[in-house]
Amino acid sequence: MKSSRAPARHLGMLGVVVALVVTLTTSAAAAGITRCVKPGGADGCDASIQSAVDAAASLGATVSSALIDVHPGVYAEAVDVPAGAVLTIRGVGPASSQIVDGSTTAAVAVFLAAHGDTRIRRTRLTLVDLTITGGSRGIEVGQRADLLVQRCLVHDNAGNGVAVLSRATIVDSDVFANGRGAQVGWHAAATLRGTSVRDNGGIDVYGGGIDVHGGRVTLENCTVSGNQGVVGAGIRANLVNGNFPTFPRIDIRYSTIASNTATWSGGGIQATGDARRIRLQGALIADNVAPSEPDCATSFYPPLLDRGSSLVETPGSCLAVPSTRSFYGVDPMLGPLADNGGPGWTHLPAPGSPARGVAIRACPRNDQRGVLRARPCTIGAVE
Numbered sequence: 001m002k003s004s005r006a007p008a009r010h011l012g013m014l015g016v017v018v019a020l021v022v023t024l025t026t027s028a029a030a031a032g033i034t035r036c037v038k039p040g041g042a043d044g045c046d047a048s049i050q051s052a053v054d055a056a057a058s059l060g061a062t063v064s065s066a067l068i069d070v071h072p073g074v075y076a077e078a079v080d081v082p083a084g085a086v087l088t089i090r091g092v093g094p095a096s097s098q099i100v101d102g103s104t105t106a107a108v109a110v111f112l113a114a115h116g117d118t119r120i121r122r123t124r125l126t127l128v129d130l131t132i133t134g135g136s137r138g139i140e141v142g143q144r145a146d147l148l149v150q151r152c153l154v155h156d157n158a159g160n161g162v163a164v165l166s167r168a169t170i171v172d173s174d175v176f177a178n179g180r181g182a183q184v185g186w187h188a189a190a191t192l193r194g195t196s197v198r199d200n201g202g203i204d205v206y207g208g209g210i211d212v213h214g215g216r217v218t219l220e221n222c223t224v225s226g227n228q229g230v231v232g233a234g235i236r237a238n239l240v241n242g243n244f245p246t247f248p249r250i251d252i253r254y255s256t257i258a259s260n261t262a263t264w265s266g267g268g269i270q271a272t273g274d275a276r277r278i279r280l281q282g283a284l285i286a287d288n289v290a291p292s293e294p295d296c297a298t299s300f301y302p303p304l305l306d307r308g309s310s311l312v313e314t315p316g317s318c319l320a321v322p323s324t325r326s327f328y329g330v331d332p333m334l335g336p337l338a339d340n341g342g343p344g345w346t347h348l349p350a351p352g353s354p355a356r357g358v359a360i361r362a363c364p365r366n367d368q369r370g371v372l373r374a375r376p377c378t379i380g381a382v383e
Helices: 039-044 049-057
Strands: 033-037 065-070 073-076 086-091 098-101 123-128 131-133 139-141 145-150 153-155 160-164 167-171 174-176 180-184 189-193 196-198 210-213 216-220 223-225 228-231 235-238 249-253 256-258 261-265 269-272 278-281 284-286 296-299
Touching (some): 049 065, 160 189
Parallel strands (some): 073 098, 098 131, 123 145, 196 223
């Protein structure tokens, strides 16, 4: 499930081509229905993912779910999912074998969940073992919609690889070489587990890896590396202003934020707002680059909350009150971003690294690669 880094393009949230577009309409998908998709419609299967989705939806609004098996091939299309559907689109082979390529489409990337219309139930979309590439955005999750992405490659989309306006879970996936890795909007929530967000963004992008606008993000066993941006190249936590200001909330557990580059400040993390809502546990933040506060920077508000077993090489303004169970101002001796096994690229701590075998706070059972962790475990994503 690995691929080489390709140049990222950035058109922002108003791009007009998407690799996988999920737009809510008013029909429902079919329950207990399994359809297959093969190039050219071979063996009686549908020739496109969209035709399989439409066929399932046409079976009636009283049924609730459908499974679409996508066989190896390149599918040049954008996919529109009906409102209220419970739908799984699943690749038959590894993710690199089923490629959804939006570069030839002219679709608008919109996944809206009926603007909170309670007459329409939540849409639930699961994507498994797919490559999503070539669009203005890769996947967009609108209001009143739940997304599960598992073992997918999301790369070389001009804007956001994943845009979340409702709820999303991304597991064992690789999000890379997009105009931005992921963007999580106001009141939205995203959980990433065992996932790499790498080599996204650009010198004119805010939050090149993960950009959080008043939403909530949880990272566990994740690597955020090689991303670029003006500020918050790895992760930007951005306050949403208004009559009732909304502060983002980010939990970083046993994850590595490293080798991201900002042109201004906060190469690893930039927090605007109440930084106490950014909580670290077993987090490794190091080797990021910026003219000011390269690993972590905050603006105007109190420092991050460190729950222990973390390592921050250059704390800056983020950690004014050190945790007695963490390590600050220490070089973790990380190896380069590389294929060290598992679904995404990671940084392996070198022998003798102060991050190895010292974490005692709530170690996960496995690391990002699926390797069993020791006790005490290693700080960051990789054991």
